[in-house]
Amino acid sequence: MxxxxxxxxxxxxxxxxxxxxxxxxxxxxxxxxxxxxxxxxxxxxxxxxxxxxxxxxxxxxxxxxxxxxxxxxxxxxxxxxxxxxxxxxxxxxxxxxxGVGCECDGSPESDLEEAFNVFDEDGDGFISAVELQNVLKKLGLPEAGEIEQVEKMIVSVDINHDGRVDFFEFKNMMQTVLVPSS
Known part of the structure; x- marks a missing residue:
């Protein structure tokens, strides 16, 4: 057992x-x-x-x-x-x-870190356009078709304009997208 x-x-x-x-x-x-x-x-x-x-x-x-x-x-x-x-x-x-107990603290921050890590395939702390495109492709989403379209998605949340999304930018984007349920 x-x-x-x-x-x-x-x-x-x-x-x-x-x-x-x-x-x-x-x-x-x-x-x-x-x-x-x-x-x-x-x-x-x-x-x-x-x-x-x-x-x-x-x-x-x-x-x-x-x-x-x-x-x-x-x-x-x-x-x-x-x-x-x-x-x-x-x-x-x-x-x-x-089925066993979860190893995380269950906080919203921990959930966001997990979600961020799904996209950050190489673990460098950033989501690149290529990484985002890979995840979108795996999900079968049409947005993955052209890298230019994926790059526009990155630019839309890239606050510091470095061409990639860090955890702070990801968290900011998720907080504006997700509305708490009542």
């Missing part, structure tokens, strides 16, 4: 950037992911759409295994996962892989 707990702690630290601790950030992120996966915009994510999305992210999953895992979350009268079903699947996977 201790070996399993240690492995979960290790996974939790290793993949903490995939899991934000703030419920409001998680809900927003999950809605955006759902919308990205729902390619035909019918309000459902089919096993095929989920498989394609995971493949685009570089995660090769056996289709039959994915289907058997997801099937229990799809209601009989539906063609795929509605958002609530997708959220339940996410919670179940989250508990399975990260």
């Amino acid at each position: 201790e070996i399993i707990t240690n492995e979960k702690k290790k996974l939790s630290r290793q993949f903490s950037s995939f899991r934000l601790r703030s419920p409001s950030l998680n809900a927003l992120r999950l809605h955006r992911i759902f919308d990205l996966f729902d390619k035909n915009r019918d309000g459902f994510i089919t096993v095929e759409e989920l498989s394609q999305a995971l493949s685009r992210l570089g995660l090769d999953v056996d289709f039959s295994e994915l289907e058997s895992t997801v099937e229990s979350f799809i209601k009989p009268e539906q063609t795929g996962l509605r958002f609530d079903d997708f959220a339940a699947l996410h919670r179940t996977l989250d508990e399975s892989f990260f």
